[in-house]
Amino acid sequence: MAGRPIYRPSSFKNVERDGNVVGFSFDWKAQYYRSFTLSILRDLVIKVDGQEYNRDDISITVNGATFTLEECRTVVDPEYRWEFGEYATVTVLKEGGLSKGKHYIEAVQKIAPSYMPFVIEAPCNTEFEI
Amino acid sequence: MSDIKRCVSLYSYQDEFYLGKLDLEGCLRETAATGATGVELLAEQMIRKFPLPIETKDFRDQWFEWMKKYNLTPACYDAFLENHIYDNRTLTLKEQVNMMNRDIRLASLLGFPVLRTLVSTPMDVIEGSLPYAEEMGVKIGLEVHAPFSLNSGWADGYMEMIKRTGTKFFGFVPDMGIFCKNIPDVVRDKARRHGAKEECIKIVDDAYAKRVANGFTKIKYDLNLGKANMEYRMANGMAEMMDAVKAAGGGPADLEYAGSSFTYSWSEPQDIIDNIDYIFHTHAKFYNVHEDLEETAVALPEVIEAYKKAGYTGFLSSEYEGGEHLRADLDVDSIEQVRRHQAAMKKYIGK
Numbered sequence: 167m168a169g170r171p172i173y174r175p176s177s178f179k180n181v182e183r184d185g186n187v188v189g190f191s192f193d194w195k196a197q198y199y200r201s202f203t204l205s206i207l208r209d210l211v212i213k214v215d216g217q218e219y220n221r222d223d224i225s226i227t228v229n230g231a232t233f234t235l236e237e238c239r240t241v242v243d244p245e246y247r248w249e250f251g252e253y254a255t256v257t258v259l260k261e262g263g264l265s266k267g268k269h270y271i272e273a274v275q276k277i278a279p280s281y282m283p284f285v286i287e288a289p290c291n292t293e294f295e296i
Numbered sequence: 297m298s299d300i301k302r303c304v305s306l307y308s309y310q311d312e313f314y315l316g317k318l319d320l321e322g323c324l325r326e327t328a329a330t331g332a333t334g335v336e337l338l339a340e341q342m343i344r345k346f347p348l349p350i351e352t353k354d355f356r357d358q359w360f361e362w363m364k365k366y367n368l369t370p371a372c373y374d375a376f377l378e379n380h381i382y383d384n385r386t387l388t389l390k391e392q393v394n395m396m397n398r399d400i401r402l403a404s405l406l407g408f409p410v411l412r413t414l415v416s417t418p419m420d421v422i423e424g425s426l427p428y429a430e431e432m433g434v435k436i437g438l439e440v441h442a443p444f445s446l447n448s449g450w451a452d453g454y455m456e457m458i459k460r461t462g463t464k465f466f467g468f469v470p471d472m473g474i475f476c477k478n479i480p481d482v483v484r485d486k487a488r489r490h491g492a493k494e495e496c497i498k499i500v501d502d503a504y505a506k507r508v509a510n511g512f513t514k515i516k517y518d519l520n521l522g523k524a525n526m527e528y529r530m531a532n533g534m535a536e537m538m539d540a541v542k543a544a545g546g547g548p549a550d551l552e553y554a555g556s557s558f559t560y561s562w563s564e565p566q567d568i569i570d571n572i573d574y575i576f577h578t579h580a581k582f583y584n585v586h587e588d589l590e591e592t593a594v595a596l597p598e599v600i601e602a603y604k605k606a607g608y609t610g611f612l613s614s615e616y617e618g619g620e621h622l623r624a625d626l627d628v629d630s631i632e633q634v635r636r637h638q639a640a641m642k643k644y645i646g647k
Contacts, residue, residue, distance in 0.1 A: 168626070168627055169623060169624045169625050169626070170311065170314065170315070170623040170624070170628070195314065199307065199310050199338075199341060200338055200340040200341040200376070201340050201341065201344070201346060202340070202378075203378070203381060205381050205382055205383070206378065206380070206381065206383075208383060239382070239383055239384075240382070242381055242382075244345045244346055244347065244348045245345060247340075247344075247345065247346060249344050249345075250310075250313065250314065250340075250341050250342070251313055251314040251315070251316065252344075278380065278383070279376065279378075280376070280377065280378045280379045280380040280381065280416060281376065281377070281414040281415070281416035281521075282416075283520075283521040283522030283525060284522065
């Protein structure tokens with residue numbers, strides 16, 4: 167039995183800025199069947215080893231441009247759709263990043279297609295290694 | 297003999313596309329390999345940077361070259377009216393009509409004679425788009441997806457609009473999920489894999505069989521789809537069924553199975569015959585076709601018989617939706633599923 171992969175396994179890594187580790191990042195695919203404007207990405211919930219991160223500390227990168235979740239609310243240009251089947255990079259600010267070794271991520275993608283009477287919540291849980 | 301034509305909705309190949317095993321051309325090649333002659337496209341699924349490429353001659357030349365190469369005809373363009381594209385307001389009527397007109401234009405640029413719109417499309421947006429649809433020669437088909445149905449209070453509202461305006465450019469796209477005699481076996485198998493109890497599964501299956509035997513209470517027209525859906529579920533005995541599942545010790549997998557049973561419904565195939573003048577295209581939704589070409593949920597032989605009796609000359613478009621019940625735990629083979637479904641339709645159409 168092999169489920170469909172969500173994350174790019176090799177993508178989990180700490181993020182450095184100016185010589186300091188400021189957080190961690192990973193690549194994943196949207197759990198929905200078509201591309202969409204980031205404006206309907208209502209939220210991302212990111213929890214690693216039981217610790218949930220602040221919404222303000224989460225950003226997403228598509229086609230070379232990075233947006234905070236708050237900024238996503240107004241992103242409607244065709245250049246920055248989250249394309250179906252393509253990876254987007256999530257960066258989470260966390261001083262010092264994550265420790266080397268194994269971790270467990272419990273994340274939720276919240277996507278609100280206009281025709282749905284409710285927001286789609288896709289749980290994306292997996293073990294990973296830094 | 298029948299003039300019913302076969303089509304594949306590229307939605308069917310979403311798992312292969314997601315994994316990078318098929319690209320747009322690959323999906324068209326697989327469609328042609330099944331013997332289907334029509335293609336249904338979700339532009340937002342398989343064309344990057346939607347809608348920019350469709351505006352370019354290069355992309356359109358490529359598209360029509362593929363149509364020729366694979367001997368395919370554009371049959372239906374699936375649009376998504378993103379009228380809540382911002383989280384703090386609904387687009388105004390004029391904004392929504394402009395968006396619908398944009399999609400009509402995109403459909404026309406790629407040679408599609410029918411645009412599928414969703415049940416969430418307000419009636420006044422459809423009415424506001426009719427002049428442009430007529431000008432472009434693209435018919436707007438409202439998808440009739442479970443829990444909605446033809447011959448219902450919900451459909452009557454649209455029928456009244458058709459009669460009042462006299463339009464020939466608005467009608468319906470039935471989805472065969474409204475002709476499910478059973479809950480699909482892949483949904484039941486998923487519940488079992490996730491730990492559902494046989495006793496609870498039986499409660500849900502018996503309740504479904506009872507709804508089929510007694511007839512479903514139909515959903516009403518309401519712009520608040522969440523409210524309409526909940527009223528529909530309650531009128532069809534959801535509370536009693538949920539109580540019985542809980543009393544039998546049902547856990548999350550049992551409750552998920554019970555809840556999902558309301559995403560399928562049964563309408564009489566006669567509904568197709570009664571409404572044939574307004575049916576522009578059809579989603580031949582399916583969930584699992586076995587090697588012997590038996591689809592276990594949709595009553596394919598009875599439904600196709602109704603289409604034949606009605607003299608339908610449009611497309612029946614394979615729309616595979618079983619993958620979503622497999623992909624968390626198992627591999628999905630959409631290519632084989634579509635192949636079998638096309639073979640099953642060919643058998644029942646009789647040519």
